[in-house]
Amino acid sequence: MKKVITYPISFEQIRDLKIGDTVYYSGPMGTFRDSGHARVIKEGLLPQNIDLRNGAIYHAGPIVGKDENGNEYIVSIGPTTSRRMESCEAEMIEKTGIRLIIGKGGMMEKTAKACKEFGAIHCAFPGGCAVVAAQCVQKLIGCEWRDLGMPEACWELEVKEFGPLIVSIDTNGNNLFENNKKIFNERLKNLIK
Numbered sequence: 001m002k003k004v005i006t007y008p009i010s011f012e013q014i015r016d017l018k019i020g021d022t023v024y025y026s027g028p029m030g031t032f033r034d035s036g037h038a039r040v041i042k043e044g045l046l047p048q049n050i051d052l053r054n055g056a057i058y059h060a061g062p063i064v065g066k067d068e069n070g071n072e073y074i075v076s077i078g079p080t081t082s083r084r085m086e087s088c089e090a091e092m093i094e095k096t097g098i099r100l101i102i103g104k105g106g107m108m109e110k111t112a113k114a115c116k117e118f119g120a121i122h123c124a125f126p127g128g129c130a131v132v133a134a135q136c137v138q139k140l141i142g143c144e145w146r147d148l149g150m151p152e153a154c155w156e157l158e159v160k161e162f163g164p165l166i167v168s169i170d171t172n173g174n175n176l177f178e179n180n181k182k183i184f185n186e187r188l189k190n191l192i193k
Contacts, residue, residue, distance in 0.1 A: 002024060002161075003017075003021070003022070003023045003024065004023070004024045004025070004026055004161055005023055005024070005025045005026070005027075005056075005100060006025075006026050006027055007025075007026070007027025007028055007054070007055055007056070008027075008053075008054035008055065009027075009054050009055065009056065009099040009100055010054065011099070011119040011171070014099060014100070014119070014120075014121050014170075014171055015119075015171055017121060017167050017170055017171070018167065018170055018174070019167050019168060019169065019170050019174045019175065019176035019179070020166065020167065020176055021166070021167045022163070022164050022165065022166060022167075023123065023163060023164075023165050023167060024161040024162060024163035024164065024165060025056055025100060025102070025123075025159060025161075025162045025163060025165065026159060026160045026161055026162070027055065027056065027158070027159065028050045028051075028055060028056075028141065028156065028157070028158055028159075029050070029055070029056045029057065029058050029102075029156075029157050029158075029159050029162070030047050030050045030052065030055075030056075030057050030058070030154050030155070030156050030157070031057070031058050031059075031060045031061065031062060031077070031153075031154060031155040031157070032057045032058070032059060032085075032092075032154060033059060033060070033061055033080050033084075033085075033151060033152050034084060034085065034152065035145075035148045035152040036145065036148065036152060036153070036154050037085055037088045037089070037092055038088070039145060039148075039154075040092060040095060040096065041088050041091050041092060041095065045145075046096065047144045047145075047154045047156060048144060049141050049142045049144070049156045050141065050156045052096040052097060052098050053096065053097035053098070054097060054098075054099055055097075055098055055099065055100070056098065056099070056100035056101070056102065057092075057096075057098055057100070057101055057102070058077070058079070058102045058103070058125075058157075058162075059079055059080040059081070059082050059084075059085060059101070059102065059103030059104065060077050060078060060079050060080055060102075060103070060133075061080055061150070061151025061152065062074050062075070062076065062077040062134075062150070062151070062155055063075040063076045063077070063130075063150070064140075064143075064150060064155070072140055072143070073140055074134045074137045074140055074155075074157070075134060076130035076131050076133070076134050077130055077133045077134050077137065078104075078127065078128070078129065078130030078133065079102065079103050079104035079124075079125045079126075079127060079133075080103060080104060081103065081104050081105050082101070082103030082104060082105055082106065082107050082122065082124075083105055083106065083107060083108065085103070085107070086107050086108050086110060086111060087110075089101065089107060089110070089111040089114065090110045090111055090113065090114035091114075093111075093114040093115065093118050093120050094114060094117075094118060097118070098120060099119065099120045099121065100120065100121060100123065101120065101121070101122045101123070102122075102123050102124075102125050102162075102165060103122070103123075103124065103125065104124065104125065104127045105124060105127075105168075105177065106122070106124060106168045106169070106175065106176060106177025106178065107122050107168070107169060107175075107177075108175075108178065109175075109178070111169060112169050112173045112174075112175045112178070113173060115169045115170070115171060115173055116171060116172055116173030119171055120171070121167055121169060121170055121171060122167075122168050122169040123163075123165035123166060123167050123168060124165065124166045124168045124176075124177075125162075125163070125164075125165055126164070133162065136159045136160055136161060136162040136163070137157050137158070137159055137162075138157075138158045138159060138160050139157070139158040140155065140156075140157060141156040141157060141158055142155075142156045143155050143156065144156070
């Protein structure tokens with residue numbers, strides 16, 4: 001059965017998810033990259049059109065087009081490498097109350113600890129599927145911080161069954177990518193012997 005997380009994301013929706021589980025997300029979502037994280041953490045600003053508390057963010061820099069009437073729409077929205085946000089993601093979780101972080105690849109110990117402490121998860125979206133992701137966008141709600149440029153601005157989206165998403169950090173702080181790294185390194189040592 002398809003597991004769909006819906007907004008507002010309660011702890012109960014994500015509590016029993018384990019690393020490696022496949023989920024989808026429906027609800028509002030903001031795109032955040034390096035500059036967006038810095039604006040929230042250093043300047044204390046939050047987007048106006050999306051409540052991040054019990055919500056979702058996506059590490060992504062979309063390509064946005066305009067139709068013949070001048071209305072903006074998402075052309076593609078591939079994930080950005082989440083590890084780039086490792087130095088500030090724990091603080092982002094604490095300050096905003098987000099429960100779902102989506103990006104490419106995994107994150108590290110600081111984020112895993114924050115997920116455990118504040119009841120959040122990180123999920124990996126497959127790289128190379130930017131057009132698939134765009135098809136899950138039901139509505140482009142708005143955009144804030146355009147001064148940061150198209151990829152770094154905070155694009156506010158409404159998505160339906162966005163995914164597939166692989167749980168890479170669960171609410172217990174388990175970390176799929178870091179666990180796998182240990183397993184693969186041990187296998188490599190044995191092969192070298």
